[in-house]
Amino acid sequence: MGLLDKLSSLFRLKKREVKVLVVGLNNSGKSTVLNHLKSDDDKITVEPTVGLNVEKFKHNNVGFTALDMSGQVRYREVWEHYYSDCEGIIFVIDSSDRLRLAVVQEELELLLQHPDTVGKRLPILFFANKMDARDALSSVKIASALNLHRIINKPWHICASNAVKGEGLDEGIEWLTQQICENIRKE
Amino acid sequence: MSGFSSRTLQFQQPWIDAFSDSNLALNTLPSCIALADLQDDADSKLIVGAFDETYTDAKLKIFKGTTQYGEVKLPGTPSAIQTFYSDLNKTKIPGIGVASGPNIYVYKNLRPYFKFTVPPQSEVNSLEADIWQQKCDATQLTKLLEDLKMELGFTNLSPASQKLLLLEPHLREQFVQTRGQLALGLRRKTTITCMTSIPKYSTDDEKSISCLVFATECAKLYFLDIQAFTILNEFSMPGIASHLAISGLYVVSYVVIFTTRNGCLYTMNEKKTECIASFSAPSIGLVLQGDFIMTALMDSTLHCFTIQGMKQWSVELPGIPITLASIPIMSLSLKLVAVSCRFRDEKTSHLFFYSGPQLMHSIATPQPVSAIIFGPYGQGESALITISTRGSLNIRLLKRTAQFGCGERAGILALPPPNSQIKLNVPKKSKLLVEQTIREREQKIEIYEQWKRSWLHLNVMTCEEYLKALQSSAVSQNNSLKLTAQVLGLGPHLKIQVFLQNLSKKEAFTSLTVVFHYNKSVFKMDSPSRQVPMLVPNYECCVESYIVCEMSVSSNVTVLVFDEQLRLSAFINIPACNCICSSQ
Numbered sequence: 001m002g003l004l005d006k007l008s009s010l011f012r013l014k015k016r017e018v019k020v021l022v023v024g025l026n027n028s029g030k031s032t033v034l035n036h037l038k039s040d041d042d043k044i045t046v047e048p049t050v051g052l053n054v055e056k057f058k059h060n061n062v063g064f065t066a067l068d069m070s071g072q073v074r075y076r077e078v079w080e081h082y083y084s085d086c087e088g089i090i091f092v093i094d095s096s097d098r099l100r101l102a103v104v105q106e107e108l109e110l111l112l113q114h115p116d117t118v119g120k121r122l123p124i125l126f127f128a129n130k131m132d133a134r135d136a137l138s139s140v141k142i143a144s145a146l147n148l149h150r151i152i153n154k155p156w157h158i159c160a161s162n163a164v165k166g167e168g169l170d171e172g173i174e175w176l177t178q179q180i181c182e183n184i185r186k187e
Numbered sequence: 188m189s190g191f192s193s194r195t196l197q198f199q200q201p202w203i204d205a206f207s208d209s210n211l212a213l214n215t216l217p218s219c220i221a222l223a224d225l226q227d228d229a230d231s232k233l234i235v236g237a238f239d240e241t242y243t244d245a246k247l248k249i250f251k252g253t254t255q256y257g258e259v260k261l262p263g264t265p266s267a268i269q270t271f272y273s274d275l276n277k278t279k280i281p282g283i284g285v286a287s288g289p290n291i292y293v294y295k296n297l298r299p300y301f302k303f304t305v306p307p308q309s310e311v312n313s314l315e316a317d318i319w320q321q322k323c324d325a326t327q328l329t330k331l332l333e334d335l336k337m338e339l340g341f342t343n344l345s346p347a348s349q350k351l352l353l354l355e356p357h358l359r360e361q362f363v364q365t366r367g368q369l370a371l372g373l374r375r376k377t378t379i380t381c382m383t384s385i386p387k388y389s390t391d392d393e394k395s396i397s398c399l400v401f402a403t404e405c406a407k408l409y410f411l412d413i414q415a416f417t418i419l420n421e422f423s424m425p426g427i428a429s430h431l432a433i434s435g436l437y438v439v440s441y442v443v444i445f446t447t448r449n450g451c452l453y454t455m456n457e458k459k460t461e462c463i464a465s466f467s468a469p470s471i472g473l474v475l476q477g478d479f480i481m482t483a484l485m486d487s488t489l490h491c492f493t494i495q496g497m498k499q500w501s502v503e504l505p506g507i508p509i510t511l512a513s514i515p516i517m518s519l520s521l522k523l524v525a526v527s528c529r530f531r532d533e534k535t536s537h538l539f540f541y542s543g544p545q546l547m548h549s550i551a552t553p554q555p556v557s558a559i560i561f562g563p564y565g566q567g568e569s570a571l572i573t574i575s576t577r578g579s580l581n582i583r584l585l586k587r588t589a590q591f592g593c594g595e596r597a598g599i600l601a602l603p604p605p606n607s608q609i610k611l612n613v614p615k616k617s618k619l620l621v622e623q624t625i626r627e628r629e630q631k632i633e634i635y636e637q638w639k640r641s642w643l644h645l646n647v648m649t650c651e652e653y654l655k656a657l658q659s660s661a662v663s664q665n666n667s668l669k670l671t672a673q674v675l676g677l678g679p680h681l682k683i684q685v686f687l688q689n690l691s692k693k694e695a696f697t698s699l700t701v702v703f704h705y706n707k708s709v710f711k712m713d714s715p716s717r718q719v720p721m722l723v724p725n726y727e728c729c730v731e732s733y734i735v736c737e738m739s740v741s742s743n744v745t746v747l748v749f750d751e752q753l754r755l756s757a758f759i760n761i762p763a764c765n766c767i768c769s770s771q
Binding site: 025026027073074076077094096097098099100101102103106107110135 | 203204205206229252253254518564565566567568569582584586587588
């Protein structure tokens with residue numbers, strides 16, 4: 001073992017692999033968010049996801065394995081099978097879809113009440129996506145509409161984003177990386 | 188755990204209240220509401236044909252999500268709205284057909300696209316034309332037309348005559364003068380009462396080309412080709428249709444189902460028209476789910492028939508129905524019917540969801556719901572959109588975890604008790620009543636004979652209807668006996684097993700005989716007739732018989748079960764055997 005390795009393990013900088021779950025309603029922009037985070041050479045044209053896709057990307061020396069879940073109604077029940085096996089959750093919300101904000105709340109409640117997430121300090125990152133849309137709600141409004149302040153035993157963060165251009169994504173992922181590293185350190 | 192526990196009670200409710208706006212003042216009819224993907228962007232929009240309280244100032248309002256997205260002024264009050272696809276272009280932009288008076292206005296991309304006018308009815312009554320041709324003054328003309336009205340009925344007169352009769356007397360002279368100068372094109376325009384659409388070539392693709400089907404006030408049914416805007420078929424109906432539904436494919440076969448204003452339910456295809464039922468009250472709506480027709484009546488009943496005309500069930504509704512709609516929930520493979528009801532006390536109104544005759548769920552609504560539509564809206568797949576009589580819009584989305592019929596029914600109905608002390612409005616003894624009493628006293632024999640005759644006539648009619656119902660009903664007289672048959676073996680020696688079971692609770696069958704009827708040149712059987720021992724209730728009896736194939740052809744054996752009369756019969760297909768047993 002070289003000196004550098006020793007140093008990096010000492011400062012917890014060693015490259016590690018974490019698994020995150022990307023959920024959200026259909027057409028909220030989950031695949032687009034991941035598409036932007038991926039390296040340039042394997043970008044795809046985004047189409048409605050069937051079942052789930054596994055994507056890999058790197059951020060600050062941390063390798064992310066993202067499970068891009070489909071948001072279609074018939075695939076939403078697949079989400080809960082992966083709650084036990086992830087270190088963080090990215091919840092993508094379409095901030096221009098005011099009608100289905102109630103559905104987002106419903107899905108969030110189901111997520112928070114699931115036995116696999118109840119006891120865990122899973123960091124949840126909310127992307128208030130499509131912030132460029134004309135009638136988009138601000139991230140503050142979404143946070144209050146979803147009653148996010150009620151989530152007390154999990155760290156959460158909401159940031160407005162535009163997944164097509166990539167605005168706001170880095171800030172969110174930065175926060176998530178920090179939280180996940182913190183969690184690992186505590187263990 | 189985060190503190191969401193206060194909401195767990197609401198969890199039972201299968202619907203999410205996504206949006207409601209009570210200030211929209213949307214006045215509409217149950218038939219003037221539609222959902223369609225207007226821009227082919229997988230974002231379904233709501234189309235409402237709205238008008239103000241005086242039935243004027245009609246507009247086509249388009250809603251996207253929670254906001255109004257567009258508005259088009261309509262030239263007349265809509266009576267029905269139907270969206271359809273009329274071309275094979277790659278971007279599937281649906282047309283919106285708006286029936287208003289004798290016209291169908293077609294809009295595409297929220298712009299006027301085509302106006303179709305129903306061909307006017309054949310020339311008006313020749314007598315009426317004659318009256319108009321005689322150059323007489325207004326009072327005389329009015330008198331002649333009044334007489335004609337008595338003869339033909341007001342609705343069968345031309346619009347000009349109708350207008351003249353409705354005018355104030357002092358305005359008539361002027362009307363006749365201006366009218367007389369015009370060329371006498373007395374034609375009766377008709378009005379479209381209801382409209383629907385039928386796929387033309389394929390039922391698999393929702394966005395395939397369809398035909399518009401509409402019924403008019405002149406009791407005619409038209410099929411309209413919406414590519415060329417030509418009439419494909421024209422049928423005469425037995426009455427003026429109030430609600431219309433259609434099943435099938437235009438190029439293959441179809442069944443038109445409609446209710447008439449006088450409360451009859453008909454099915455109609457290219458060849459014949461059949462009256463399924465005549466109700467005591469007019470129908471308020473018609474729903475077609477697969478092979479089942481559901482209709483709610485003004486007398487607070489909900490009925491179900493098959494498309495073949497067999498009655499399935501009927502239930503009493505808890506309130507006065509206003510409208511009904513089909514709620515197919517594919518994820519639960521459940522087909523519900525939503526009926527909006529108001530109650531006599533005017534305080535409460537409910538939406539009731541029925542699955543078959545069972546009440547599965549109900550929602551209390553602050554205002555009575557006048558229009559219901561269920562389908563994809565926005566990005567959501569199942570949205571229940573309701574518009575109340577006072578014009579508020581409500582959008583409810585189906586929960587992913589929704590379950591119907593487990594406990595919600597309890598405590599749904601805190602119905603007002605039926606008003607048992609109805610005060611009868613007994614009129615005072617009038618002169619008419621006194622005269623009637625005197626007449627009854629004087630001509631008692633004639634009146635009694637008349638009554639007796641009517642009574643007998645009613646009896647005969649009831650018996651005839653009962654007999655008809657017995658013959659056409661699904662429940663057969665033999666339903667207490669069950670017959671199943673199976674064939675064992677590969678041939679040429681086969682064993683036929685006939686299982687007979689008595690399903691009745693009280694009756695026992697004593698002298699049953701099983702007879703096998705078969706082609707004597709193909710099969711040989713030792714005992715084609717077998718006595719069955721007494722069949723006590725619930726006991727299953729097996730009658731076995733051996734049969735030998737003598738020719739290598741497939742054929743069938745008929746099993747008949749007798750006592751004094753033929754009870755049951757069954758056909759057994761026996762496939763051809765390769766090896767045969769030649770008779771010695």
